[in-house]
Amino acid sequence: MKRIAIFASGSGTNAEAIARHFADNDNIQVTCVLSNRANAGVHQRMQPFGIPTITLDKETWNTATPIVDMLQEQNIDLIVLAGFMRKIETPLTTAFARRIINIHPSLLPLHGGAGMYGHHVHEAVLAAGDTESGITIHYVDEMIDGGEIIFQARCEVLPDDTPDTLADRIHILEHRHFPQVIEQLLTD
Ligand code: GAR
Numbered sequence: 510m511k512r513i514a515i516f517a518s519g520s521g522t523n524a525e526a527i528a529r530h531f532a533d534n535d536n537i538q539v540t541c542v543l544s545n546r547a548n549a550g551v552h553q554r555m556q557p558f559g560i561p562t563i564t565l566d567k568e569t570w571n572t573a574t575p576i577v578d579m580l581q582e583q584n585i586d587l588i589v590l591a592g593f594m595r596k597i598e599t600p601l602t603t604a605f606a607r608r609i610i611n612i613h614p615s616l617l618p619l620h621g622g623a624g625m626y627g628h629h630v631h632e633a634v635l636a637a638g639d640t641e642s643g644i645t646i647h648y649v650d651e652m653i654d655g656g657e658i659i660f661q662a663r664c665e666v667l668p669d670d671t672p673d674t675l676a677d678r679i680h681i682l683e684h685r686h687f688p689q690v691i692e693q694l695l696t697d
Pocket residue numbers: 517518519520521522523524591592593612613614625626627630679680683
C-alpha cells in the first residue's frame with residue numbers, strides 16, 4: 510500500500526478530487542491531510558472520505574522536524590501540496606527529497622515564486638496579457654516553485670476573463686490531471 514499525505518490551506522477542491530480518485534483503490538491511500546488553517550474548507554471536504562485532518566501551528570510548520578517524524582511513523586510515500594500556501598522547510602525537503610510534489614496554477618516558470626499563489630497568479634496572467642495559461646505539477650525543493658517539472662497542461666485565456674473565470678478553468682484542469690499524475694508517480 511502506498512500512502513499519501515496532503516498538505517492544504519484552502520478550500521480543498523484538489524484534495525477532494527484526489528480523495529475521490531483513490532477512495533476505492535487497494536494500492537494507494539490518502540492517509541491524512543495536514544493544514545496550517547483550522548478554518549480551511551479542506552477539513553469539511555475530507556469528512557465524507559473518513560480522512561483525518563490536522564491543523565498544525567506556525568511554530569510546528571517552521572520547525573518541521575515533528576512533521577517529518579509524524580509522516581515517517583505513518584510510512585508516508587508521497588507528500589502532495591494541494592493549495593498549500595506556506596514554504597516547505599528544509600527538514601521536510603531533505604527527508605522527503607523527490608517525494609513532495611506541488612500543483613501551481615500557471616505554466617511555470619511563468620508567474621511563480623514568493624507571493625504567487627491562488628488569485629494573485631491569475632491576476633498576473635491577465636495583467637501580462639497572456640493568451641494561454643495552465644497548470645504545473647512539479648517536485649518541491651528549496652526554491653519556491655523552482656523544482657523539476659513533472660507535468661503541464663494548457664488552457665486558453667479569453668479576452669473577457671476575470672481572475673475568477675480563469676481560476677474556474679484552471680481548477681477543471683487540476684482536478685482532471687492531478688490525481689492521475691499522482692497515481693502514475695506512485696505506480697512507476
Ligand atoms: C489551486 O488552484 C492551486 O493550484 C493553487 O491554489 C489553488 C487551491 O485550490 N496553488 C497555489 O497557488 C500554490 N502556489 P483548492 O484549495 O480548491 O485545491
